[in-house]
Amino acid sequence: MRVRTLAVGLLVGSLALTACGKQGGPSQLGSAPSQAPATGVTVDGSPTFDKIKARGRVVIGVKQDQPYLGQLNPTTHKYEGFDIEIAKLVAAKLGYGEDKIDYKPIPSQSREQAIQNGDVDFYVGTYTINDKRKQQVSFAGPYYMAGQDLLVRKDDTSITGPTSLKGKKVCSVTGSTPIQRVRDQQLTEPNNIVEFQGYQQCVDQLLSKQVDVVTTDDAILKGYAAQSPDQLKVVGKPFSQEPYGVGLAHDDKALRTKIDDVLQQAEQDGTWKQIYDATLGKSGSPAPTPPQIDRY
Ligand code: GLU
Numbered sequence: 001m002r003v004r005t006l007a008v009g010l011l012v013g014s015l016a017l018t019a020c021g022k023q024g025g026p027s028q029l030g031s032a033p034s035q036a037p038a039t040g041v042t043v044d045g046s047p048t049f050d051k052i053k054a055r056g057r058v059v060i061g062v063k064q065d066q067p068y069l070g071q072l073n074p075t076t077h078k079y080e081g082f083d084i085e086i087a088k089l090v091a092a093k094l095g096y097g098e099d100k101i102d103y104k105p106i107p108s109q110s111r112e113q114a115i116q117n118g119d120v121d122f123y124v125g126t127y128t129i130n131d132k133r134k135q136q137v138s139f140a141g142p143y144y145m146a147g148q149d150l151l152v153r154k155d156d157t158s159i160t161g162p163t164s165l166k167g168k169k170v171c172s173v174t175g176s177t178p179i180q181r182v183r184d185q186q187l188t189e190p191n192n193i194v195e196f197q198g199y200q201q202c203v204d205q206l207l208s209k210q211v212d213v214v215t216t217d218d219a220i221l222k223g224y225a226a227q228s229p230d231q232l233k234v235v236g237k238p239f240s241q242e243p244y245g246v247g248l249a250h251d252d253k254a255l256r257t258k259i260d261d262v263l264q265q266a267e268q269d270g271t272w273k274q275i276y277d278a279t280l281g282k283s284g285s286p287a288p289t290p291p292q293i294d295r296y
Helices: 002-023 047-055 082-094 108-117 177-184 199-207 218-227 253-269 271-278
Strands: 058-062 070-072 101-105 137-146 148-153 170-173 193-196 213-217 232-234 242-249
Touching: 047 058, 047 242, 047 253, 058 082, 058 108, 070 082, 082 101, 082 242, 082 253, 082 271, 108 137, 108 242, 137 218, 137 253, 148 177, 148 199, 148 218, 170 177, 170 199, 177 193, 177 213, 193 199, 199 213, 199 218, 199 232, 213 218, 218 232, 242 253, 253 271
Parallel strands: 058 101, 170 193, 170 213
Antiparallel strands: 137 242, 148 213, 148 232
């Protein structure tokens, strides 16, 4: 119970800080709910929001092993990172404080299915918006632009970009856009592709020299490099565009519009940058200009 109270306090505290930082006084951010859920927020015509309201809690799909993005802190047992803060912000604007959120870790491979099944209300976890996925789910955003990059051991000078992967053991995650690109562009031989459910497993294999390189978004790789700066480095030449969206049910245009509004406001009022600096920014790169929301 104490933990719960503290969590609510932190949320409200950080929102209040945002409000003061921007305008020097109270703002609409300050009116985020502290105790009661769903304080008059409506999202007309959203089947997902109706479900959330009936349940009195919001279920958000996330990653749990991606430092600075979506990670379950083993000490505090709390989720933290940039994606988690985006998730919390959206939930707060829907009327649900941190104590009303249930996080559900879902690996890359299972995201579309989890959304389609209604196992999660929405998903925030380095989720690239693309046309193939748009046939099954919808995306609000993008709220961040990543790019595919390479993570190697610090003493490796042989891997300098996507064209130097032939003959190397390349690790990535099942169902991700980066592993698909390795296959489509034949960046290495099929029997040199190693795949797991999560990126931490690839990083462990890289550290124990069972693979030569981990490939996925630079945002993810920078977090792992920052955790093992003496052993790992990011090549740093991104070779794709990975716009991150909030995944949600395909037929729920009302919720998509609502989340787009939340993200757009956060990008305009400084909240986005504040969130970035407190999370992803800690893995070494200054805040970029956030991408344009795509209201397709
Ligand atoms: N952004 C890429 C994707 O959505 C890679 C990161 C991930 O697997 O979540 O597939």
